[in-house]
Amino acid sequence: MAQPLALDVAAHGEATGWRKGEHLIDALAYIDPLSQEEKAAVDALIMEELKSSTKRPQDYLKEMPALPDFNLEGHPVLKAEYERVKAGQPMAQLDTTRYRLDEPPLNRRNDVAAWKAALDNAHSQLEHQYNRLLNLELLLQFGPKAWQAHIRHLEVGHKRLEETLVETRRAVEAVNRERKVVQLQAQSEMADYESRWAATVAKNREIEAACRELETHLASLRQQLPGQDAGAEKDPFGVREGVGEGGNHTGANGQASEMDES
Template identity: 60%
Template sequence: MTQPLALDSTPHGEAAGWRHSEELIDALAYVDSLTPSERAAVDRLFAEELKNSTRQPSDYLAELPPPYNLNFEAYPLLKDEYARVRAGKPKPEMDTSRYRLDPPPLNRRNDISAWRAAVENAHSQLEHQYNRLLNLELLLQYGAKAWQAHIAHLDVANKRLVGAAADARKAVEAVNRERKLAQTAAASSLGDAEARWLEAVAKNREIEAACEALEARASALQDGLPQQPMPRDPFGIRGASHALADGGAASPSVNGEEPGAAGDGDDEQGSTQSAAQAMAH
């Protein structure tokens, strides 16, 4: 089935959704050519449409459906942070006391609980440093291979995306090539149809001119003829037909008169017999 060259679209103003004002595009972009004057006229129409349009580039998303509201403000961890941002308060500094080995203050040097807290902090710092050493050893032992595997995965994903992009470009080129061939063939068909239409119009004009000339000539000839009454039966055909229908029982009349009224001459009989023979043949 041959696909139409025009894009499928609903009539202007009848489409639903956020593309309710889409236009039907039925131009042959690869065939239709614009002269400089036509291009200037099109540019003026575009400028006028943009000037009168109520849509602006800043609100091109106004007709799209609103995004899904994730409602982050309902999370307890973020609620206080949202309140701080709304109030315009500065962000509190990060507490780095857990990363320092500070001894108890001077006024608590004799407090056992203060020294116990300092020792626990030192144990935590030591454990943290031990974890850092383990992570460094793991990184030195397996980091290179892990990064190589990660890079290999990224390379495979990149090749897959490059292949998909190449396939998409090939599909676009194939569609454009098919459109160009179809529009070129359509242009040839349209040109042939236009040529036939022009030829038919020219022939119709010639026929119309010839008919007008014949009508004028017939009118002139009719105006030049004298006005004469039409004879009722100049050749006696009606009388001959009646005679044939009656089997020759009576002689036909000439010009609606009886045979005896015009005389019994041989001329009337001869004409009547000739007409009867003509009708018989």
């Protein structure tokens, strides 16, 4: 895929996305001169345009593609949570009774089933504490090595990201360097075309001035001819050929000659 060297060229009104309906701006940043005063004026125009713009930041989200539909079939817990968030309902409070060693209430002190449930809860809490002690022992025995391995993994990932960053910066510099070279080459070509255009315009103006001078000179010569009708129709090009009154012949160079009578 070729690297971009300039803005995408599209006819006005044919651009899509965030540039839809906007005036297209194309600039050659490496060769277009821009003084500090001009930059300040441009920034002022941009701020003024932002103040008068009817487009808000949230409008840009409308131009982005829609999110895919969520398929929560087979996930009843996620579906229930999604419906709760969608309805704006608060999250249910966590039940912490299983983490407490509560004895049966006063009205159930003589209930064997209540005491059995409290005893089962005590056994669960004891097993949980035993698991915590095992995890602490495992952490003391293998934790440092596990953390060292995790740190080495993070270091490898960090190094890989740094290499990716260096490659990306190198690619950006290559694109900017290529843009600069292409624009500098285009600058000489554009300057040549501009000088040729200016020379052609100046030459055309000189030709127009010479034509007007020639027309004035031909008009004065025509008036000097004997028997010249002052009201005769003028040649639109200032050149008239043919036989005039009195047997005079006017050529393309404005010279009059006597014709031989036969």
